[in-house]
Amino acid sequence: MQWASVLSVGTRLRLALAMLAVLFATLDDALLTGLPWILLVITLDLAASGFEYLSSSGRAIGRVQLMVLFGASAAAAGIAMGYAGPWSKVLILIPAYHAGARFARRGALMVFVVGLLTGGGTLVVTKEYSEGEVQRILLASVFALVFGLLGAWSHRMQVEEDEAVVDPNIAAEAGLLLRRLHELAETLDTGFDAPASAEMALQDLATQMRAARSAILVGYGDDPAVPLAIRGADRTPWPDPMEASSVLARTWREGVPTLSEWADDLVARSVIVVPLNDNNGDRLGLLVADRPLVTPFTEEDLVAAGEVASRHAANIDLSVLFAGLRERAGLEERERLAREMHDGIAQEMVALAFGIDSLRRTARNTESPLADDLDGLRVEVSRVLADLRLHIADLRIAVRPDTGLGALIGARLQNFGSTSGVTTRMHLSENGFRLPAHTEVLIYRLFLQVLADARHSLNADTVEVRLNVAAPRVELWVAHNGTSSLGIRDFSEHPLTSLGGEIVVEPYAGDGVAIRMRMRARGASPSATLSNERIPQPS
Incomplete structure (x- = not known):
């Protein structure tokens, strides 16, 4: 009986009604005369089920055809009610439930009317009219109406239950999606x-x-x-x-x-x-x-x-879309680190600075010889705290359509100059085309790396930046005149090199350093001119 487990509740219920009709016909010694009517009603019901399957598969099966099948099944059951014995009154329940489940109250009412009219008409034609038989047909038709409404109600409850069965765990859905994306990437x-x-x-x-x-x-x-x-x-x-x-x-x-x-x-x-x-x-x-x-x-x-x-x-x-998702995950991680640094070590550094201020005030009031040393310590703590705040700002990278790479670098350079007192100069050239977001982030991080080198240098007083963006071509030149710790080894495995970028380290203003990054389209000529294009000739 494993086949019964794959049938819907409505189908199993209609099969049970058919078996009940067979049982009543057998008890009434009318199995041979009643079997054709039972098979006819079941056949029409199965045909309606087949039409429903074709309709759910996208075939052009209309509601009219289904309604005609339900009407034919109800008519067959009604004729059986007027022609056969009492056992036949069960057959009208089969199309009533199916029509109610498919067309709600309209289907149940249609089966009630068709069954009542055909059953009463059959009594008139066969001249077997009696008050008891009319009452049985009327009662069976009313019961079929109620049964059809129950079918409509159960179907609506099933639909609502199916719609409600949604995994509320968004993380689980995201995990399934990412695993599927991983499988697709391999193909x-x-x-x-x-x-x-x-x-x-x-x-x-x-x-x-x-x-x-x-x-x-x-x-x-x-x-x-x-x-x-x-x-x-x-x-x-x-x-x-x-x-x-x-x-x-x-x-x-x-x-x-x-x-x-x-x-x-x-x-x-x-x-x-x-x-x-x-x-x-x-x-x-x-x-x-x-x-x-x-x-x-x-x-x-x-x-x-x-x-x-x-x-x-x-x-x-x-x-x-996948590149954007991956970049968003990276930016969210950087934002989390920035938030933890701001709420953690930055607050502790501020508290430490307040403690040193209190000691300085006490040392000044008592004319302690440690006062000058505490002043120097306070200056150093302020420098470390300012450096920490710049690191927090560097982690919060936000590349958006309304904030291009030039605007992002310009704002950061201006902030660096105002907080450090270093002279900054910038030359910017951008057209209307943008670089991919992940490329802009990598270029910005390269700029921040050079800026951090200038910040840690003790004698840097000038930082100069030149940015030329003509997407997909881009060139960035960043230099400062302080003692530098950067070398070509620091950029040998930079992510920009895997995207086609070339990074060169050059001397600048004595002990200073200049970093030049060039990026072209994949497969593009090293020349910036278009003289190498292949011009097709007339055939």
């Missing part, structure tokens, strides 16, 4: 590496058409565009898509593929722009390709680019 060729996923899309595009320059730009909603991968250039050559006059603006705003001409470059170009959409159909980025106008793209090229975007959009979306 993908590029894992969850967003630039690698973008490069695969550009490689796929290159097999479909010839393009001098191509790129994958990512930006959700109102976020700035971030170049994940670029070919044929070291920096993004097109205007910011958030500018109304940009050749990328229409696709960025409306999410429609465009094939246009762009005359604002050194050479007039034919440009294809195709949106990358997520599972909800919202724009997550752009696939862009161009080449000289002497060999313009065709509508077939636009269709092919759209197919490439459709094939790779899901991988790029997943990689970017």
